[in-house]
Amino acid sequence: MTATLPTVLEEILGEIAATCGEASQVPDELLLALKFIFGPSAVQALDLVDRRSVTRISSPSGRTVYQVRGSSGKAYVCFASCHYCSCPAFAFSVLRKSDSLLCKHLLATYLSLAMGLCQDLSMSNEQLSGLLLAEEDQEQV
Known part of the structure; x- marks a missing residue:
């Protein structure tokens, strides 16, 4: 089962992908649209992108998770396939x-x-399982 984003966000992300392929800058109208939809968190998210804080972690089993190092330095696990963050x-x-x-x-x-700005990291299935278990343990504290 694949979760879907609101249509307007999918449109904006598609336009960002198209323009970032041609130029390294996101047009102002798309930045304004993000700010309108997400408020202050859009600016904070763009700051995380600028700092290259997102890492795509993949394993041989085909599983993919994303780790985002927040502004405080703490890393959070995100699942893009089901719209979840820890x-x-x-x-x-x-x-x-x-x-x-x-x-x-x-x-x-x-x-x-x-924007094509994810860092890539490969882990063994066991390492990825360990990462997810450690994240789960931190959430229960």
Whole structure:
């Protein structure tokens, strides 16, 4: 099962991908659209993208997760396939209050993918499992 993003965000990400392929700069109208939809978290997400904070981690089994190093230096695990982030803001603002579509880490993940700015890292299946288990343990604390 593949989760889908709101159509307007998919359109914006598609336009960003198309323009970043041609130029290394995102047009102002697309930046304004992101700011309009996501508010202050759009600026924070773009800052994470600028700092190359998103890493795509893949394993031989074909699993892919994204690790985003937040502005505080803490790393969060994001699953782009199901729109999930392990950060507290996602749990509170997106899941509990439903006042935001995405957290800044997940938005940075989608923007990095659209702009081709993800760092790539390969891990063994066991290492990836260990990373996810460690993340789960941190969430339960």
